[in-house]
Amino acid sequence: MKKLNILVVEDGKSQREMLRDFLRKEGHTVGEAENGELAVRRVRERQYDLILLDYRMPGMDGMQVLRTVKGINPEIDIVIVTAEGTIDMAVEAMKAGALDYITKPIEFEELLQLVKRVAERRTLLKENEILRGVFRGEPFGEKGVTTDRIVCRSEKMSALINMAGRIAASRATVLIQGESGTGKELLARLIHHLSPRSTRSIIAVNCGALHENLLESELFGHEKGAFTGATARRIGRFEEADGGTLFLDEVSELSPQIQVKLLRFLQEHEFQRLGGNQTLNSDVRVISATNRDLEQRVKEGAFREDLFYRLNVVVMSIPPLRERREDILPLIDHFLKRFAEENGREIEGLTSEAQDILLKHDYPGNVRELENIIERAVVIARDAVISIEELPFRESVETGPAGVQSEGFLRGSIEELEKKLIVEAMEKAGDHQTRAAELLGISERMLRYKLKKYGLKA
Numbered sequence: 001m002k003k004l005n006i007l008v009v010e011d012g013k014s015q016r017e018m019l020r021d022f023l024r025k026e027g028h029t030v031g032e033a034e035n036g037e038l039a040v041r042r043v044r045e046r047q048y049d050l051i052l053l054d055y056r057m058p059g060m061d062g063m064q065v066l067r068t069v070k071g072i073n074p075e076i077d078i079v080i081v082t083a084e085g086t087i088d089m090a091v092e093a094m095k096a097g098a099l100d101y102i103t104k105p106i107e108f109e110e111l112l113q114l115v116k117r118v119a120e121r122r123t124l125l126k127e128n129e130i131l132r133g134v135f136r137g138e139p140f141g142e143k144g145v146t147t148d149r150i151v152c153r154s155e156k157m158s159a160l161i162n163m164a165g166r167i168a169a170s171r172a173t174v175l176i177q178g179e180s181g182t183g184k185e186l187l188a189r190l191i192h193h194l195s196p197r198s199t200r201s202i203i204a205v206n207c208g209a210l211h212e213n214l215l216e217s218e219l220f221g222h223e224k225g226a227f228t229g230a231t232a233r234r235i236g237r238f239e240e241a242d243g244g245t246l247f248l249d250e251v252s253e254l255s256p257q258i259q260v261k262l263l264r265f266l267q268e269h270e271f272q273r274l275g276g277n278q279t280l281n282s283d284v285r286v287i288s289a290t291n292r293d294l295e296q297r298v299k300e301g302a303f304r305e306d307l308f309y310r311l312n313v314v315v316m317s318i319p320p321l322r323e324r325r326e327d328i329l330p331l332i333d334h335f336l337k338r339f340a341e342e343n344g345r346e347i348e349g350l351t352s353e354a355q356d357i358l359l360k361h362d363y364p365g366n367v368r369e370l371e372n373i374i375e376r377a378v379v380i381a382r383d384a385v386i387s388i389e390e391l392p393f394r395e396s397v398e399t400g401p402a403g404v405q406s407e408g409f410l411r412g413s414i415e416e417l418e419k420k421l422i423v424e425a426m427e428k429a430g431d432h433q434t435r436a437a438e439l440l441g442i443s444e445r446m447l448r449y450k451l452k453k454y455g456l457k458a
Contacts, residue, residue: 036060178318192431200244226275
């Protein structure tokens with residue numbers, strides 16, 4: 001359950017301290033206020049998730065506090081604490097914005113269930129808020145860490161983002177499958193960011209980049225003298241990620257010895273440092289990723305079957321970019337904006353020829369390849385519009401039994417389709433360019449360029 005920051009507003013000292021002690025024992029952070037005026041001051045000073053508000057108090061009563069607090073921060077959940085004889089007034093308070101009410105004398109089990117409902121509600125609200133932000137293309141990440149975005153228009157990627165929201169609050173292990181460059185780590189970071197663990201770190205380890213002994217020390221740590229060069233104790237990633245998430249990339253490359261230690265951790269949440277005999281515990285959610293067929297690795301005897309089933313409680317498969325081509329243009333627009341800003345360039349978009357080639361390419365390196373192509377193009381571009389000359393390849397196209405089509409014919413077909421889509425978007429948006437650009441998944445600046453190119457009414 002998500003731990004809350006709670007304010008107890010109660011003029012009776014014994015009742016207030018009893019509630020404070022009980023809620024702190026349950027792991028929540030609890031503040032106190034003995035009257036309404038002090039409660040309002042507390043709300044102005046810091047952020048609270050929940051206020052337990054006594055209805056009858058001298059000075060400002062519960063209703064006055066409720067209205068004042070909602071004016072300061074409407075996102076705070078307020079639960080009215082009332083005597084049996086004032087339930088009607090408590091119901092009135094709910095109509096004014098209180099979330100619920102609880103009657104005196106307070107039963108701790110009832111209070112616990114109520115707080116649990118509030119925690120679940122706030123977690124769900126947070127997930128929905130972040131998911132809306134993801135679909136708007138807003139960045140996510142931790143303070144002090146470079147943030148990134150999941151940019152998509154395709155149904156396949158939208159479904160994965162929705163699944164991330166559904167599974168984020170659980171403790172279940174997640175296995176993310178996909179070719180190199182599809183964005184497996186980005187999806188893992190989204191799951192962490194949507195989860196109750198988002199206040200702690202997500203730590204990524206590439207299991208294929210380190211030798212077995214180094215990887216074992218990286219993951220589990222080591223004691224002084226565990227091996228040559230181990231001059232001091234080292235804390236491993238499992239300890240460092242306590243309370244957060246550990247992302248194991250290229251998990252298929254784990255050695256048999258490390259597979260055994262990982263399996264033990266997933267079963268018991270226990271491990272030992274390399275060269276040590278002390279059993280340690282850590283509360284870590286494991287998300288792993290692979291670009292290989294892990295089931296096939298099990299059949300080949302290269303990967304433990306019991307570990308495989310521990311890792312793939314939830315499986316998420318990211319399709320390659322060639323199978324979701326509707327994401328290419330939004331990604332191009334995103335990368336153009338990002339690299340133009342980073343390099344201090346004024347880039348308006350791509351020529352139709354350059355766009356055609358990027359739409360036709362199969363991207364064996366997936367989104368990472370497209371990102372590199374756009375970064376290179378932005379850096380070397382001579383003009384504000386990137387041309388075919390700035391791209392690292394030029395392709396002809398073969399189509400079906402007719403053999404090779406001319407690039408000119410294909411270009412004309414794509415331009416006609418693009419022009420048709422722009423006209424339809426402008427009609428749907430009532431000639432409002434900002435809305436039309438949103439419908440097309442491109443920037444308003446790009447839309448203006450296209451309108452001018454095709455001689456359409458701006």
